[in-house]
Amino acid sequence: MHLSSRLNTTIGQATDKGPKHQNEDCMGIMVPDEPALTIKGMVAVIADGVSSAEAGKEASETCVKNFLNDYYSTPDSWTVKTSSQKVLTALNRWLYGQGQRFIDAHRGYISTLSILVIKSRMAHIFHIGDSRIYRLRGGEFEQLTSDHSAHVSKDKAYLTRAMGMDIRLDVDYRIESVEAGDLFFLSTDGIHDFLSKKEIKKALQSASSSLNVNTNSNVNTSSNVNTNFEDVCQALIDQAKEVGSDDNLSCQIVRVDQLPDANSEDVYKKLSDLPFPPFLEVGMSIDGYRVLQEIHASNRSQLYVVEDIASHKKWVMKTPSVNFEDDPAYIERFIMEEWIGRRIDCPNVVKVPEEARKRQCLYYLCEYVEGNTLAKWIETTNKRDVGQILDIVEQVVRGVRSLHRKETLHQDIKPDNIVITPDGEAKLIDFGSCLVAGVNEIATPFERDTILGTATYAAPEYKLRRAGSVRSDLFSIAMMTYEMLTGHLPFGEAFDHCESAQDFSRLKYQPAYLYNPMVPAWMDGALKKALHFSPELRYESLSEFVFDLKHPNQQFMRLNNQPMLERNPLLFWKVASGILLVGQMVTLYLWLS
Template identity: 45%
Template sequence: MDHLQSTLRVQFAQRSEAGRKPENQDTVGARIPDGNALTNKGIAIAIADGVSSSMAAREASQTAIAGFLTDYYATPDTWRTQQSAMRVIQALNSSLFGRSQNSIYGEGYLTTFSSLILKGSTAFIFHVGDTRVYRLRGEDFECITRDHTQRIDRDTNYLSRAVGADPYLEVDMHTIELEVGDVFVLSCDGIHEFIPATEFKNLIKNNRSDLDTLVNSAIELALTHNSDDNISIQAVAIEQLGSATQSEAIQVLSRLPFPPLLSPGQVIDGLRVKKIMHESTRSQVYLVEDEKGTPLVMKTPSVNFQDDPAYIERFVMESWIGSRIHGAGVARVIPAPESRSCLYYLTEYIGGPTLTQLLKERGKLAIVDAVELVEHLIRGIRVFHRKDTLHQDLKPDNIVISSKGPMIVDFGSCWVAGVEEVIAPFTRDIILGTADYSAPEYRYGGKVGPASDQFSLAVLLYEMLTGKLPYGANYGNATDLHSFQKLKYISAMQHNPLVPYWLDKALEKALSIYPNARYEALSEWFQDLKRPNPEWLTQRQQPLMERHPDKVWKMLAVSGWLAAIIILFWKR
């Protein structure tokens, strides 16, 4: 990810005071990292106002801010910003709610919470309660958040939503594209409830270039307007967006030269080439040995693309993705030597045939063996999905049958949510999976997600059971939704009579043309593969007239006409 190093630059200031209260129950905090953390996670700013009716208000707000700023940066780099922030906020809510329920003194650990995350050229806002997030853009000043309060009478409001109040927390989320010169302000009600809206806007406009003066003036103005609450405010101004230029990206990506084509016996960085495993127009794969004799797999880029930054990014990303996917059933990426002289990456060597070779040798697999193999693959692909990553190229050539079970290899087509949020200074190289195994939404423009990998797994299982493909030879030629809708699922029982009806129905559902018609989770699909779904057993036992009345009536109508014609000609 070095080639996408963020150039985001901001000016920031914050201040929090007890005001006229004996204790400050507000908490403010921010983290402005550099390097990969700035690129992958961005800048996080947060404000919390402990609910003053609670004895534990101060502790609740401090827990929320400290926990968020620590735990958000500890989430996987592959997760999208919303996923990381929401996981952390929900965990903090559960923790504070549990402390409230278990408190022997009956304290409620309740707090409002508003956070602004700046990543690349996007602002992400997460909000609960009546703290606020404002934005000044040019002459336009607006409050982006909505107060979660309920009015009882003209003078009385109560907080209708707070962190720690309920076991499940509803969080408002906003996404905004940034512009240079934008100023964001986060404030507690001790500020915005007392300073008139026009004065607040003018104060921010007049001090947009000096944020220290802005926050100090806001504190003083709130006290001038008789604020009797804690007074806290944060301000951040966007000085430069976080997208690297194309020249910067190319410079980083080009630091290592492409290696030449290698032959058995050659040595590169202490790695001896044993044999060529695969060659294509896009890459080469070699079996190599390190100085200790440990077998490894080396993948090198093709010299045909050495001037193509999008291709180089995709190649670099393969190694980055693989190094973040850890789990049984997935090939491990091995760190390259520190003195690496050219561009390549290494993975562990997995002895054994590919699924392609196994099917050529054995033909159809026994149902028990095929379902067991898919169980291992489901565990492996769930490792990807937990990191918000799609494999996108599950096919027999990318499954190696080892002594430990099937292993998923190759990260060349993976999609990573967290990386997609980081804007590249060039058009990214999108590598779609093999047409016969990839889900139809890739080609007709539907919504891609975990269900897309589910489709590919189901194609693999279908092929293991039948030696065929579920939609026949025309599937690979379909390009739009209309052409996919013309295709009909071919029952696995037609090719293999040993396949039970209920297993065939589980396959058919996972192989639906429409992603939302498939299983919501891989675990649900596997459950239907392991034991009969009662719904399908009942459906199988129903008479044909009840299952397909329209077809039965059509058959009866045709039969009647045929009988009438036969009788007519017989009489002649």
């Protein structure tokens, strides 16, 4: 990974069972090595097993241990929010299921849970129950979580939300920017119910001021366990016990000493480790690969068919354009293409192999696929077989969904980026415009390259400078499907020149069956919905779109059975005017004769 978080923290924690016979609190902090620290961040977790539950201790331990293990096992491309929510949902279902063994499920596996994830320059907070997370920034001590409890009397309260309490999980989530020097404090109610915010703040300020925030960019360690912070945690526990705490007591301190430097040149240095290769010609060799053929060359990249001299296996080699040799945003996007490709395993997506040998310059290899592009197929085919086209669409959708499962948008789905093999297999190629949500939330010292795909197939929201989504890739697939079925585009050439919402509003969708009578009205209805200019009015998922392409949707059938006046008023009045004109001409002819 070319990015390096340079996140450095100082941590400390302590726990005590207090007057109870066992400690049902559980907590943990994980600061992984690179590249996980950059891609996933560091995590602090604290949980308080509900004492009235039969398995509160097991519940809290399960929450902490499983979250720390499973969070770092989620795909690198997922965002913090997606990764955490997937893990928490699975955890909650397991706890809830285990709790059903008890006569009263609410006395089973129940625990509070508060999680702090610091990734790049942001803090992600997940919370359910009445454990807490605070932040000390400068002189301000702020509680970042809200207790999920209801007070029935001055001294009696009960939880309204907790892990394992309900099959439906409702976890609070918030995201906060992080500054060097921020100190986060996590605690269970055995401490914060008996000590005031003022008392906790005083102890934390005293501890923090005794240590200088580390701003040395040469520090290699990402986390320091500090005995002073652990002493402060223990002191707060002792203080709470002295004033009558009758519960388990646990707390953690996480201080941010160093964040990724927004002005650092380290990223560019890493990106520039490998020089750009020269322009390659047939017969030239590079790192044991001989160039057999140039496939494509543009101002942004070159594609070659190469042969491994040792094994004689063919590959496709992509090289960057020397026009961007000093552009870190371009280089990052080029490097990310290989990173993305290696994480996708789908027969309908071109494969990118693991690095087999040390490289002398910047390029990457991908699977060599024999066949023609879908663009060539559309250009040369005369018989537009609906069944064959639907089969191709299904394969493309499978490929795109494999990207979406990694929280990655393709953003350049078009016929030129689909290869059809002689056996009829469709493969999605090119990751040059992909957006990886998990990587996109990592700060960089430069503005990322947001180059998008071909305007002809790109969803309107991109031209309107709005965020893309799964429905944006759906729009591109629908555009391509329409072209396969008809040989035309649904909005004509004017679509390419639209720059504003008003421009798009002037366009008119042309039904596919006007060009190809073999396209049924209900299939055209599915295309029209998928091609709506408003993303929220398109299909929610690609599978819904494919289903409606293959199965008659009664909604679209009803629309087709409407009177022409309702379906197409303009055409109705044109036809009516034509009929009236012919009638008048016949009347005039009879009158004159």
